[in-house]
Amino acid sequence: MQTEDITFKIIGRDAKKLNEFQKLHDGCLEGLAGDRFSYSFSPTSLGMAITVSCSCGQKLFLGNFMDHDEKEVDMSKYGPLSQTDIENKKFEEDAFRILQMESPRICMIASARKQTFDMIYFFAVGVACNADPRISKSILYIYSLDKYHHQTNNYTGSERENIELFFRHFKQKIRDEIKKYDCDNEALLEKLYS
Numbered sequence: 001m002q003t004e005d006i007t008f009k010i011i012g013r014d015a016k017k018l019n020e021f022q023k024l025h026d027g028c029l030e031g032l033a034g035d036r037f038s039y040s041f042s043p044t045s046l047g048m049a050i051t052v053s054c055s056c057g058q059k060l061f062l063g064n065f066m067d068h069d070e071k072e073v074d075m076s077k078y079g080p081l082s083q084t085d086i087e088n089k090k091f092e093e094d095a096f097r098i099l100q101m102e103s104p105r106i107c108m109i110a111s112a113r114k115q116t117f118d119m120i121y122f123f124a125v126g127v128a129c130n131a132d133p134r135i136s137k138s139i140l141y142i143y144s145l146d147k148y149h150h151q152t153n154n155y156t157g158s159e160r161e162n163i164e165l166f167f168r169h170f171k172q173k174i175r176d177e178i179k180k181y182d183c184d185n186e187a188l189l190e191k192l193y194s
Contacts, residue, residue: 010050014062018052021060025080028056057081057089084181087132092185094131095138095174098124099191102167117155117162124170138173140166 010018022037030036035055042049049063058081081089100106101123107115121142128136143151155162171192183189 010062014050017060017062021052021054025054025056025058028054028080030055054080057086088181088183089185091132091134091177092183092188094127094135096185096188096191098127098135098170099167099174099188102163102191115163117159117166120163120166124166134177138170138177140169 025036028036037055038053040051040053042051044063049061052060052062054060101110101115101120104115107113107119111119113119124139128139140154142153142155144154145151155165157165174188175192178188178192
C-alpha cells in the first residue's frame with residue numbers, strides 16, 4: 001500500500017483481516033479525500049499499531065503489536081456502521097464527556113479551578129447544544145415547569161448535593177437510553193455503573 005509519502009506493507013494475518021475488512025466495506029462511499037480508507041500509524045512499546053478507518057466511521061486495528069494474539073478477530077464486528085450506529089457512538093462520546101466532569105480532579109485539570117455546580121451544569125448544557133437531542137433530555141435543568149406552568153427550582157441543596165443530584169439524574173437517564181440498544185462502550189458503562 002502507498003500513501004503520499006509513506007510506503008508500507010501489511011502482511012500475514014493482518015493482510016487477511018484487511019482483505020475481509022475491505023470486502024465488508026465494498027459498498028461504502030468514497031471519503032472527502034477521494035479514498036475509502038485512511039491509515040494512521042502509532043508506535044507503541046509492543047510494536048507499530050496501524051489503524052485503518054473506513055469513510056463510514058468503522059475502524060480496524062492492525063500492526064505487529066497484535067501478532068501475539070492467540071484468538072482470532074471476529075470480523076462480523078467490523079461491518080459498515082449504519083447511521084444509527086454513528087449517532088449512538090456520538091451520543092456515547094458526549095455522555096462520557098459530561099460524566100468525566102464528575103471527578104473533582106478532572107474538573108481541576110480542565111478549568112484550573114475547584115469543581116462547582118455551575119461549572120458542571122454550564123459545561124453539560126454547552127455539550128448538549130451541539131449534541132444528540134438525547135443528551136439535552138438527560139439533563140435535569142435548573143428550573144422546570146409543572147402542568148400549570150409554575151416554575152420549580154430543581155436544585156435547592158448545597159453545592160455538593162446539587163452536583164450529586166445532577167449526576168444521579170443524568171446517569172439514570174443515560175442508562176435508560178442505552179438499554180434501548182447494545183452499548184459496547186466500556187468506558188461509558190464503567191462510569192454509569194460505578
